[in-house]
Amino acid sequence: MSRRFCLAALTVWALTAATAWAEPPLKALIVDGQNNHNWRETTPVLKSQLEETGRFAVDVATSPPRGEDMSGFQPDFAAYDVVVLNYTDVGGGDRWPEATERALEEYVGGGGGLVSYHAAGSAFPHWDEYNKMIGIGGWGGRNERHGPYVYWEDGRVVRDDSPGPGGSHAGQHPFDVVIRQADHPITRGLPERIPHGPDELFARFRGPAENLTVLATAYSLPDRGGSGRHEPMLMTVQYGEGRVFQTMLGHGVPQLASPAFQVTFQRGTEWAATGKVTQPVPDDLPAAED
Numbered sequence: 069m070s071r072r073f074c075l076a077a078l079t080v081w082a083l084t085a086a087t088a089w090a091e092p093p094l095k096a097l098i099v100d101g102q103n104n105h106n107w108r109e110t111t112p113v114l115k116s117q118l119e120e121t122g123r124f125a126v127d128v129a130t131s132p133p134r135g136e137d138m139s140g141f142q143p144d145f146a147a148y149d150v151v152v153l154n155y156t157d158v159g160g161g162d163r164w165p166e167a168t169e170r171a172l173e174e175y176v177g178g179g180g181g182l183v184s185y186h187a188a189g190s191a192f193p194h195w196d197e198y199n200k201m202i203g204i205g206g207w208g209g210r211n212e213r214h215g216p217y218v219y220w221e222d223g224r225v226v227r228d229d230s231p232g233p234g235g236s237h238a239g240q241h242p243f244d245v246v247i248r249q250a251d252h253p254i255t256r257g258l259p260e261r262i263p264h265g266p267d268e269l270f271a272r273f274r275g276p277a278e279n280l281t282v283l284a285t286a287y288s289l290p291d292r293g294g295s296g297r298h299e300p301m302l303m304t305v306q307y308g309e310g311r312v313f314q315t316m317l318g319h320g321v322p323q324l325a326s327p328a329f330q331v332t333f334q335r336g337t338e339w340a341a342t343g344k345v346t347q348p349v350p351d352d353l354p355a356a357e358d
């Protein structure tokens with residue numbers, strides 16, 4: 069065998085091996101442009117947190133400003149493995165065009181991944197299929213017509229049909245995120261309680277809650293204006309063939325710096341994209357005492 073042939077064979081082997089080892093990045097799309105939160109500050113942080121994992125290539129689709137023509141706002145959801153919503157029409161924003169609503173339904177229902185981040189849990193109360201995708205939501209006139217309140221009590225999820233408005237939060241305070249479903253790709257290996265905040269602790273969410281799994285909760289303090297319930301903080305929904313991850317955490321940039329936000333957002337987004345999580349749990353993740 070000639071030296072030249074050996075080198076050529078070695079090169080082919082090395083290229084093949086490198087291709088096998090380096091998984092292609094997942095394509096993620098962050099959608100923003102209108103929000104009653106500061107999307108201009110949070111989107112770059114969300115983007116860099118995903119990129120830091122080495123698993124994602126991230127694009128951003130920014131809608132026209134409030135009150136301007138939205139008819140041309142039609143992101144190509146189907147070109148992505150996962151769509152992250154940093155958008156809400158509630159609190160002074162605009163709905164999407166109907167064609168864009170249908171496109172998201174087809175994308176997620178057909179097997180796409182969706183992440184509802186913080187204020188996106190308030191978005192689109194008028195849109196039945198969106199309410200099914202996120203499972204439960206808050207504000208925007210949500211009430212018993214949207215579905216039951218969902219919370220955690222005595223080791224299980226409670227669906228409570230009592231009438232009343234959906235969505236509230238007290239002033240910001242620190243709280244623990246408590247893992248309730250440890251045998252899920254997103255939560256596997258995480259500490260049982262992870263300190264977080266100060267952040268808004270969303271409470272009294274309600275919705276269709278179909279195919280909903282509550283992964284983690286936090287206790288909403290009654291003496292701080294909270295519900296006195298263990299409220300869902302991290303959830304998944306199976307919508308058609310698609311996977312949805314909802315995180316209630318992360319009001320603004322300071323809250324996004326919390327390891328509890330970051331690790332669950334990174335893992336939840338990968339799971340929404342693929343149904344698996346390949347990221348290792350960081351060694352230095354803080355754990356709270358009982």
Ligand code: ZN
Pocket residue numbers: 105186187268318319320
């Ligand atoms: Zn907020």
